[in-house]
Amino acid sequence: MDIQIETVFLVGIGLFTLASTYFLFAHKKAFNSAFLVSFITIISYTLMLEGSLASVGAEGGAVYATRWLFYGLSCTLLMYEIAKFLKKSKEETIFLLYLTAIVMATGAASAYFDGLYMLGFFALSTVAYVMLMYPLLTAVSPHTSAVSKYILLGWTGFPVAFLLAPDGYGLISAATAAVLYLLLDVFTKVFFYLDLHKKMEVQ
Amino acid sequence: MDIQIETVFLVGIGLFTLASTYFLFAHKKAFNSAFLVSFITIISYTLMLEGSLASVGAEGGAVYATRWLFYGLSCTLLMYEIAKFLKKSKEETIFLLYLTAIVMATGAASAYFDGLYMLGFFALSTVAYVMLMYPLLTAVSPHTSAVSKYILLGWTGFPVAFLLAPDGYGLISAATAAVLYLLLDVFTKVFFYLDLHKKMEVQ
Amino acid sequence: MDIQIETVFLVGIGLFTLASTYFLFAHKKAFNSAFLVSFITIISYTLMLEGSLASVGAEGGAVYATRWLFYGLSCTLLMYEIAKFLKKSKEETIFLLYLTAIVMATGAASAYFDGLYMLGFFALSTVAYVMLMYPLLTAVSPHTSAVSKYILLGWTGFPVAFLLAPDGYGLISAATAAVLYLLLDVFTKVFFYLDLHKKMEVQ
Numbered sequence: 001m002d003i004q005i006e007t008v009f010l011v012g013i014g015l016f017t018l019a020s021t022y023f024l025f026a027h028k029k030a031f032n033s034a035f036l037v038s039f040i041t042i043i044s045y046t047l048m049l050e051g052s053l054a055s056v057g058a059e060g061g062a063v064y065a066t067r068w069l070f071y072g073l074s075c076t077l078l079m080y081e082i083a084k085f086l087k088k089s090k091e092e093t094i095f096l097l098y099l100t101a102i103v104m105a106t107g108a109a110s111a112y113f114d115g116l117y118m119l120g121f122f123a124l125s126t127v128a129y130v131m132l133m134y135p136l137l138t139a140v141s142p143h144t145s146a147v148s149k150y151i152l153l154g155w156t157g158f159p160v161a162f163l164l165a166p167d168g169y170g171l172i173s174a175a176t177a178a179v180l181y182l183l184l185d186v187f188t189k190v191f192f193y194l195d196l197h198k199k200m201e202v203q
Numbered sequence: 204m205d206i207q208i209e210t211v212f213l214v215g216i217g218l219f220t221l222a223s224t225y226f227l228f229a230h231k232k233a234f235n236s237a238f239l240v241s242f243i244t245i246i247s248y249t250l251m252l253e254g255s256l257a258s259v260g261a262e263g264g265a266v267y268a269t270r271w272l273f274y275g276l277s278c279t280l281l282m283y284e285i286a287k288f289l290k291k292s293k294e295e296t297i298f299l300l301y302l303t304a305i306v307m308a309t310g311a312a313s314a315y316f317d318g319l320y321m322l323g324f325f326a327l328s329t330v331a332y333v334m335l336m337y338p339l340l341t342a343v344s345p346h347t348s349a350v351s352k353y354i355l356l357g358w359t360g361f362p363v364a365f366l367l368a369p370d371g372y373g374l375i376s377a378a379t380a381a382v383l384y385l386l387l388d389v390f391t392k393v394f395f396y397l398d399l400h401k402k403m404e405v406q
Numbered sequence: 407m408d409i410q411i412e413t414v415f416l417v418g419i420g421l422f423t424l425a426s427t428y429f430l431f432a433h434k435k436a437f438n439s440a441f442l443v444s445f446i447t448i449i450s451y452t453l454m455l456e457g458s459l460a461s462v463g464a465e466g467g468a469v470y471a472t473r474w475l476f477y478g479l480s481c482t483l484l485m486y487e488i489a490k491f492l493k494k495s496k497e498e499t500i501f502l503l504y505l506t507a508i509v510m511a512t513g514a515a516s517a518y519f520d521g522l523y524m525l526g527f528f529a530l531s532t533v534a535y536v537m538l539m540y541p542l543l544t545a546v547s548p549h550t551s552a553v554s555k556y557i558l559l560g561w562t563g564f565p566v567a568f569l570l571a572p573d574g575y576g577l578i579s580a581a582t583a584a585v586l587y588l589l590l591d592v593f594t595k596v597f598f599y600l601d602l603h604k605k606m607e608v609q
Contacts (some may be wrong), residue, residue: 040508043512070508
């Protein structure tokens with residue numbers, strides 16, 4: 001494997017080990033989703049570092065389709081917290097969790113396949129993503145602006161990185177893509193929780 | 204791939220794109236399972252059309268074991284609506300959802316393997332299926348007759364098609380099987396919801 | 407496949423067929439998790455008997471990584487009953503179910519990979535396992551002692567067997583490991599429920 005990508009994954013494992021340790025001891029909650037999200041991310045990065053499940057994508061770059069399956073696990077937890085923060089009903093929350101899982105599973109398929117099927121699964125993923133974002137960003141709630149930063153900038157950064165990466169059209173290298181994904185991961189999974197916990201103390 | 208099977212899958216993608224669009228706009232529900240079921244079915248058909256996950260079954264016909272894994276996702280949603288319609292308790296509903304997932308996962312294994320293991324997993328699937336059907340069809344509820352048509356004719360059509368298809372004994376071609384499965388899909392996933400929504404308005 | 411391992415798996419299928427039949431008729435509960443756990447174990451053993459998903463582990467012994475994925479399904483059910491018995495809150499129960507699934511999924515990865523990655527995933531699995539055990543064994547509840555036997559002796563037996571088996575360092579043969587796992591399965595999945603049901607009648 002490319003030594004640069006390997007380094008990025010090792011840095012990711014290190015950062016999320018720190019984050020999960022912090023969330024474990026700093027947040028004594030019965031359902032500590034902040035810890036779970038960080039811990040699941042360690043597992044995802046370890047699997048990518050091992051590398052045997054990677055495939056070859058656009059312009060010959062390495063593609064880690066499993067990344068998106070693990071986002072299916074971590075982002076449903078994030079979405080659960082977002083929905084709770086925005087005071088969504090139980091029924092709507094479950095619908096949003098299904099959409100999140102669909103976005104990530106079709107994302108994994110889009111990363112794994114090439115050409116027309118990459119596009120087809122990306123289109124299905126985008127439909128589910130728009131359906132997911134619409135009720136979150138239009139919610140009439142004083143809390144909307146607090147999470148919309150993470151959603152608009154953070155979450156939406158992933159499909160943009162995807163299209164540039166070997167997952168999509170390979171306009172940037174797999175190593176550059178790995179750095180971008182890592183920055184987005186830290187923003188949406190660590191900074192998000194630090195901010196959320198601060199806001200919930202204020203309430 | 205066989206051009207006939209390809210056509211059937213394309214028709215399936217078209218029909219369920221129409222159905223999911225219709226359910227999205229016609230049913231403004233917080234938990235829109237009708238949309239989710241149709242959308243999951245589009246994903247399943249797209250994956251089968253891509254074809255690289257297909258295997259060779261009885262008499263050399265193509266087998267799409269992933270079909271049954273996706274039924275595990277869509278049919279748990281259908282079963283949730285059926286259980287709610289029949290006013291089953293929360294505990295019993297969860298039990299029925301587990302059974303539904305087991306029926307489909309063992310169905311996928313039965314499709315994937317040959318000979319004795321095809322039969323063994325089919326037997327396990329049948330046991331779970333009988334346990335699933337029994338409380339539904341014997342429920343003393345004025346609503347039982349409304350759903351029993353979809354269950355008795357519709358759901359039970361799948362294992363019959365399975366045995367005839369290359370999934371089972373290959374007595375019919377993979378293309379004929381694909382047509383049969385598509386008709387059953389439209390009946391149990393589109394007509395079912397149209398009927399259910401009409402009945403729930405009447406209530 | 408080794409005829410000895412084959413025999414152990416066949417005995418396992420036989421024992422859990424008896425257990426699931428017994429639990430089906432003896433426990434008329436709306437959510438019959440005892441039946442589900444035994445039935446899922448039949449499926450797991452049938453898949454291992456088929457053998458095509460096995461890989462080669464330490465000292466050349468056979469490794470069945472799927473075993474741990476199925477424990478992810480059955481042990482979440484067991485953990486649900488343990489948490490209910492210890493009167494854990496709904497939020498904490500969901501956290502414990504996530505941890506259980508993480509223990510088993512990282513266990514599957516640890517079984518599947520070799521060398522440093524075997525150790526790395528085993529370490530992640532151990533962290534989640536310790537976090538799972540701590541609140542269970544320190545719970546101030548008159549019921550703790552009743553389940554701690556199954557947890558301390560039973561559940562903890564699995565990672566010990568894992569390290570000895572070809573999953574880990576291959577100090578014992580795959581057949582010996584299969585016998586050990588079977589004994590632990592019967593203890594934690596059959597005896598546990600017989601004992602639990604007796605205790606719940608007494609209450």
